[in-house]
Amino acid sequence: MKNEQPEITVRLSEELLRKVLYVCDAERRSPSNQVLMLLRNSVQYFERAKGRMDTAKLAAYDLSEYYPSKDEE
Numbered sequence: 001m002k003n004e005q006p007e008i009t010v011r012l013s014e015e016l017l018r019k020v021l022y023v024c025d026a027e028r029r030s031p032s033n034q035v036l037m038l039l040r041n042s043v044q045y046f047e048r049a050k051g052r053m054d055t056a057k058l059a060a061y062d063l064s065e066y067y068p069s070k071d072e073e
Helices: 014-027 031-050 055-060
Strands: none
Touching: 014 031
């Protein structure tokens, strides 16, 4: 069984996609790694501004809709 990773679909304009790809090329990152870096930075900023997130509340989120469907494999 392979290590499953959650998936999130993001819709963006063609112009924004081109700009993101430009930044990825300039910073030598894949689009996936660029998005991960931006998300990590956003969470880090949030926690600095508002405090650490409650681990019990985090654990309560249902993540099942974000994992690839077994039917697609």
